[in-house]
Amino acid sequence: xxxxxxxxxxxxxxxxxxxxxxxxxxxxxxxxxxxxxxxxxxxxxxxxxxxxxxxxxxxxxxxxxxxxxxxxxxxxxxxxxxxxxxxxxxxxxxxxxxxxxxxxxxxxxxxxxxxxxxxxxxxxxxxxxxxxxxxxxxxxxxxxxxxxxxxxxxxxxxxxxxxxxxxxxxxxxxxxxxxxxxxxxxxxxxxxxxxxxxxxxxxxxxxxxxxxxxxxxxxxxxxxxxxxxxxxxxxxxxxxxxxxxxxxxxxxxxxxxxxxxxxxxxxxxxxxxxxxxxxxxxxxxxxxxxxxxxxxxxxxxxxxxxxxxxxxxxxxxxxxxxxxxxxxxxxxxxxxxxxxxxxxxxxxxxxxxxxxxxxxxxxxxxxxxxxxxxxxxxxxxxxxxxxxxxxxxxxxxxxxxxxxxxxxxxxxxxxxxxxxxxxxxxxxxxxxxxxxxxxxxxxxxxxxxxxxxxxxxxxxxxxxxxxxxxxxxxxxxxxxxxxxxxxxxxxxxxxxxxxxxxxxxxxxxxxxxxxxxxxxxxxxxxxxxxxxxxxxxxxxxxxxxxxxxxxxxxxxxxxxxxxxxxxxxxxxxxxxxxxxxxxxxxxxxxxxxxxxxxxxxxxxxxxxxxxxxxxxxxxxxxxxxxxxxxxxxxxxxxxxxxxxxxxxxxxxxxxxxxxxxxxxxxxxxxxxxxxxxxxxxxxxxxxxxxxxxxxxxxxxxxxxxxxxxxxxxxxxxxxxxxxxxxxxxxxxxxxxx
Numbered sequence: 022x023x024x025x026x027x028x029x030x031x032x033x034x035x036x037x038x039x040x041x042x043x044x045x046x047x048x049x050x051x052x053x054x055x056x057x058x059x060x061x062x063x064x065x066x067x068x069x070x071x072x073x074x075x076x077x078x079x080x081x082x083x084x085x086x087x088x089x090x091x092x093x094x095x096x097x098x099x100x101x102x103x104x105x106x107x108x109x110x111x112x113x114x115x116x117x118x119x120x121x122x123x124x125x126x127x128x129x130x131x132x133x134x135x136x137x138x139x140x141x142x143x144x145x146x147x148x149x150x151x152x153x154x155x156x157x158x159x160x161x162x163x164x165x166x167x168x169x170x171x172x173x174x175x176x177x178x179x180x181x182x183x184x185x186x187x188x189x190x191x192x193x194x195x196x197x198x199x200x201x202x203x204x205x206x207x208x209x210x211x212x213x214x215x216x217x218x219x220x221x222x223x224x225x226x227x228x229x230x231x232x233x234x235x236x237x238x239x240x241x242x243x244x245x246x247x248x249x250x251x252x253x254x255x256x257x258x259x260x261x262x263x264x265x266x267x268x269x270x271x272x273x274x275x276x277x278x279x280x281x282x283x284x285x286x287x288x289x290x291x292x293x294x295x296x297x298x299x300x301x302x303x304x305x306x307x308x309x310x311x312x313x314x315x316x317x318x319x320x321x322x323x324x325x326x327x328x329x330x331x332x333x334x335x336x337x338x339x340x341x342x343x344x345x346x347x348x349x350x351x352x353x354x355x356x357x358x359x360x361x362x363x364x365x366x367x368x369x370x371x372x373x374x375x376x377x378x379x380x381x382x383x384x385x386x387x388x389x390x391x392x393x394x395x396x397x398x399x400x401x402x403x404x405x406x407x408x409x410x411x412x413x414x415x416x417x418x419x420x421x422x423x424x425x426x427x428x429x430x431x432x433x434x435x436x437x438x439x440x441x442x443x444x445x446x447x448x449x450x451x452x453x454x455x456x457x458x459x460x461x462x463x464x465x466x467x468x469x470x471x472x473x474x475x476x477x478x479x480x481x482x483x484x485x486x487x488x489x490x491x492x493x494x495x496x497x498x499x500x501x502x503x504x505x506x507x508x509x510x511x512x513x514x515x516x517x518x519x520x521x522x523x524x525x526x527x528x529x530x531x532x533x534x535x536x537x538x539x540x541x542x543x544x545x546x547x548x549x550x551x552x553x554x555x556x557x558x559x560x561x562x563x564x565x566x567x568x569x570x571x572x573x574x575x576x577x578x579x580x581x582x583x584x585x586x587x588x589x590x591x592x593x594x595x596x597x598x599x600x601x602x603x604x605x606x607x608x609x610x611x612x613x614x615x616x617x618x619x620x621x622x623x624x625x626x627x628x629x630x631x632x633x634x635x636x637x638x639x640x641x642x643x644x645x646x647x648x649x650x651x652x653x654x655x656x657x658x659x660x661x662x663x664x665x666x667x668x669x670x671x672x673x674x675x676x677x678x679x680x681x682x683x684x685x686x687x688x689x690x691x692x693x694x695x696x697x698x699x700x701x702x703x704x705x706x707x708x709x710x711x712x713x714x715x716x717x718x719x720x721x722x723x724x725x726x727x728x729x730x731x732x733x734x735x736x737x738x739x740x741x742x743x744x745x746x747x748x749x750x751x752x753x754x755x756x757x758x
Contacts, residue, residue, distance in 0.1 A: 046066055047066060054189065057189050075166075076166060077235070092154075179238060249707075327447045335420070339369070343416065348422065421436075458716065458719045507639075509624070609639070
């Protein structure tokens with residue numbers, strides 16, 4: 022090696038090592054600034070360089086105010102004519118900016134940003150980027166990105182907008198990023214050269230430069246493509262190696278998939294399986310037959326028959342001389358398994374029982390003895406199955422239904438009762454394949470999207486709160502036909518103030534027990550739009566049940582929520598199932614698995630408070646018999662995006678299509694969150710847009726590990742080092758070895 026090449030190699034190594042230096046290594050970052058950056062999660066040079074711009078002001082493509090299209094994202098440049106600080110409500114301030122150009126006027130409203138009064142001034146020339154709205158006779162933007170650009174505005178320039186804090190502006194962070202880029206110039210590229218060539222990817226250093234300071238949006242796109250690919254590849258490698266570690270020393274079971282129990286079960290089913298169900302059964306049995314530990318996920322839309330598919334796995338365990346456990350998130354659902362699968366399993370000679378928190382001591386003792394002796398083949402249950410005294414000597418198959426409702430440790434604890442057992446995870450949450458591969462890359466996947474043949478139609482209607490009478494007339498008509506209805510509320514009850522008065526403001530909190538079964542996806546309501554000034558409070562099930570009893574005189578009204586004891590929940594559900602209760606006012610505790618064929622109408626109060634997937638799950642509770650279903654979504658929102666999402670429910674009854682739509686409506690970074698191990702490393706990936714990229718990275722990771730599981734081969738060592746830096750823990754131990 023020549024002295025020049027040695028020098029280049031040293032520089033490259035130094036630049037690479039610099040990535041994991043404290044952020045104070047960047048010129049201009051004092052200890053005080055480091056503390057401020059720490060609040061943004063920035064503690065190292067790597068953190069700063071992966072604090073990617075939230076968006077860009079493309080000043081090469083600036084719209085005039087008159088040409089800016091309503092409902093579209095765009096950048097407008099103009100002069101500040103007026104700047105006003107307003108306080109429309111206590112503890113709520115907003116800055117209203119009147120922006121003008123030669124073609125018209127734009128009103129810009131910025132909530133909770135009073136410092137703009139000091140940063141901006143009348144006569145200043147600025148660019149604003151956001152969605153153009155039209156109300157009160159004017160074009161408007163709410164909380165757009167604002168950038169002073171100088172008189173006339175520099176044309177042909179792309180300005181990155183980084184997430185900032187009150188004490189450190191976007192411009193200041195932009196300057197610090199530029200200095201950090203200088204420290205890592207020439208950084209080593211850990212992606213193997215064949216992959217970079219195959220996909221025509223930028224080098225790592227070039228991508229970091231271009232994502233922060235692109236010369237054009239086309240260059241920014243190429244940088245994002247490179248960085249998104251490396252993020253997914255690293256996560257897939259990490260998940261696959263993590264799975265390999267878990268299976269070290271484990272003795273797998275190759276299940277028998279052509280035995281008598283399977284044949285008898287199939288013959289005893291009182292209906293014909295859909296094509297999707299048959300395909301899912303085939304894929305499940307194929308992975309169970311392999312002499313390796315299966316980790317399979319079955320993703321099925323609401324009402325598509327996932328439970329019946331799981332029954333084939335239970336029978337395969339029986340035919341193979343094994344036992345099985347099937348865990349549900351609620352007692353109602355666990356008991357429903359035995360009711361739905363019991364007759365067919367009985368015909369197959371599969372002996373079953375159900376174990377929950379409300380099982381009596383005597384029944385529990387009998388079930389545990391049956392498991393220990395092998396007399397019982399299958400036990401359905403809730404978290405009670407996780408108890409240490411639940412010992413299953415011949416456990417070969419585990420089913421975890423609605424797996425997203427259990428923590429990682431809970432899922433591991435159940436599977437850990439026999440590390441060699443095959444595991445089937447099921448979910449009715451419609452997750453597109455691209456997202457499923459990203460989060461569960463170490464699993465095999467099956468999908469069911471077809472509803473069973475002969476399923477009655479189901480309509481969904483979005484109603485403004487002023488049209489509530491339309492929804493409740495739908496309930497009256499259903500009751501007149503001898504049918505039943507649900508009314509779903511987002512809250513259990515409103516928290517009490519010290520004097521015993523209920524909170525009636527926007528900050529009403531959920532009254533929930535420590536083991537509450539409801540997993541609401543929203544918390545406090547924040548005021549970020551003028552449409553939120555309606556002052557409407559969210560409905561709660563307890564008080565709304567009293568209201569419904571008055572609105573529907575003569576109807577028997579029941580209330581069901583997660584605060585009730587197990588016995589109370591079962592009692593309410595039994596009364597509803599038997600027809601004793603006409604209208605069930607409830608929370609999302611009925612979201613999963615509740616099956617009452619005579620319930621044909623559902624009204625969802627404050628529907629904008631729920632995610633689309635959750636609304637789709639809820640409406641899956643109606644239209645389950647031979648009668649058509651009707652769902653009314655009541656909402657008082659005036660937020661355009663929320664209204665658009667709700668109306669998608671009217672035109673689409675496919676959970677996976679809705680999921681794709683929901684993903685397309687979200688901002689970058691909102692899609693994955695940090696709940697899944699490693700998901701917080703995905704900052705550039707958009708699963709709605711990057712399907713091909715995710716598929717490619719998944720296949721590439723599997724191919725790399727098939728040839729070089731230790732990542733010590735030619736060209737793969739840098740990948741191993743990068744995994745250790747990004748994920749630490751076991752990956753770091755591997756790197757050290």
